[in-house]
Amino acid sequence: MxxxxxxxxxxxxxxxxxxxxxxxxxxxxxLPSEPETKGERTCLIKKALENPIKSKRLSEIVNPDSRIAIIVSDVTRPTPTDKILPPLLEELYLGGANRKNITIVFALGLHRLQTEEECRRLVGKEVFESIRCIQHDRERCRHIGDTSFGTPVEIFEEVLDSDLIISTGTLEFHYYAGYGGGGKAILPGVSSEKAILSFHSFYSKVFEGAPLSGRNDSPARQNIEEASKIAGLGFMLNVVINSKKEIVAATAGDFIAAHRKGAEYVDAMYKVPVxxxxxxxxxxxxxxxxxxxxxxxxxxxxxxxxxxxxxxxxxxxxxxxxxxxxxxxxxxxxxxxxxxxxxxxxxxxxxxxxxxxxxxxxxxxxxxxxxxxxxxxxxxxxxxxxxxxxxxxxxxxxxxxxxxxxxxxxxxxxxxxxxx
The missing domain is CATH 3.90.226.30 (LarA, C-terminal domain)
Structure with a gap:
């Protein structure tokens, strides 16, 4: 036979x-229920920036004197940062932002430092050569409060010293935080080692319980969002990508409301009954x-x-x-x-x-x-x-x-x- x-x-x-x-x-x-795409859809990013959720447009928030920190993903993440940054910067320039006042910060959490070539590749050659790009330094964090979970909010000083903090990233499932993206760029992204360890320590209390992936009510997500409020996260821009790493959705605006909208896209595409x-x-x-x-x-x-x-x-x-x-x-x-x-x-x-x-x-x-x-x-x-x-x-x-x-x-x- x-x-x-x-x-x-x-x-x-x-x-x-x-x-x-x-x-x-x-x-x-x-397989996920991925929408049909024809190459990169950076127009989705522009549309999201023009229609932010529960927020003014960035071009209405900034001025020529605004000091701006843009937090971006590190090399361990599939975020198409080089596609995200050009429309984001264009929106900032529309409001009169001065590129000399903009700093791009790689959110390393507890991950290794990146090579210069990795940094250049992640943000794109043109952006890397025209905008100040730095890597998160866990030793240069300031304590500014504590969450109700007892996690110290200790944030990289270069981020805290800005007038506007913008987080970018990819929205996807996360085993502990329910979903990536949103305020996760702050905690653990640009937090001190002490804060990150405190944040992760709660996992020992919940890892044997019901799965947390795909849930917005996880303790970790609540902790993240409390820390992000204390840190003053002012705006987020997240994308959803398909298995080819193409952008299929984008959300921008308030870091909680826009994150929840993005999670709806992720659920519709990637939760599969079996x-x-x-x-x-x-x-x-x-x-x-x-x-x-x-x-x-x-x-x-x-x-x-x-x-x-x-x-x-x-x-x-x-x-x-x-x-x-x-x-x-x-x-x-x-x-x-x-x-x-x-x-x-x-x-x-x-x-x-x-x-x-x-x-x-x-x-x-x-x-x-x-x-x-x-x-x-x-x-x-x-x-x-x-x-x-x-x-x-x-x-x-x-x-x-x-x-x-x-x-x-x-x-x-x-x-x-x-x-x-």
Missing amino acids: TTNIKTIPVAFGSGIFELSIPDKNISSII EPADAVIVSCGGFPKDINLYQATKSLENAIPAVKKGGSIVLVAECSEGIGDRVYERWNSECKTPCEAVEKFRECFEFGGHKAAIVGKAAKEFKLYLVSKLPEAESRNAFFIPAKSVEEALEKILSDNPEAKIHVMPNGGWTLPVKR
Whole structure:
């Protein structure tokens, strides 16, 4: 009897794997409901800036003396900052803003410093050479208050010293904050290490509860927005991108109201009802979503609702920069079992260790495979079964259960399956 084989392209870093899977084993290909696009739609950004939500236009807010800080994403995010900045700057110039008074700030959070070439590529050559661009410095933050969650609001002084703070970014699902974007550019984006660690420490109290991804009422989102109000975030411009990293929606204005509108776009496109299957093969969607294992675990979490308990998850993530966090790497070495990682996290929050606990929690419920460039020992330390290819992982799943029904998620970094 002939077995019909389906070939599905799966992103891996900046390249593509071709996954060959028997038709009879495919439960579904979980894809977002993306609108048709014809190349970049920067006109959506201009339209959003001309029709801000619960806010005046930027051109009505600024004047020639306004000192302006524009917060932008770092290299770990897929934000098309080079497409966002030209219409944003045009709107500021329309109000008389002086480019000498504008500073672009890369929101690093606790991430590494970027190279000059990375900074230039992110904002575009012309902007990089005409506007002052600096990177967030966790050592140069001022304390200006505290949120009701007890998180100190300690913000990079270059941001605080401006008359107008503008946040930019990509609106997408986030495992802890519900969604990215909005005030997340402030906390953790340009906050002190103490503030960021305080912000993340609450995750140890909620990580074993109901999933928070795709929810606006998460404690982290509330904490973010309290901190952003205290910091004086004056305006936001966020985009929603598709799996090709093209802009498909944009919202601007009040950083809460405009964020909620953007979340509606994300939900409509990326929440996909599913029946849990025996296994799921999930790609992060390629670079930069799979730049390291720290970032790739977000796609692992997104895939969990699509799998029956006891099933298998195959995470396809290049991890060209390795684990991506020293603490996460240390926890992987120190915690010998998934249970040990979860128990340790319950007792002692340590930023970076939360990733070991997240994967440990998943490894207690599912069989986890990892297709990556990590050494096999590192994959095993992180509670994954290493596989050299997607086919190798698939063979192992089918050898255990030849009739297994399998979901394929080509865009795990963006897509959120929701149980029917």
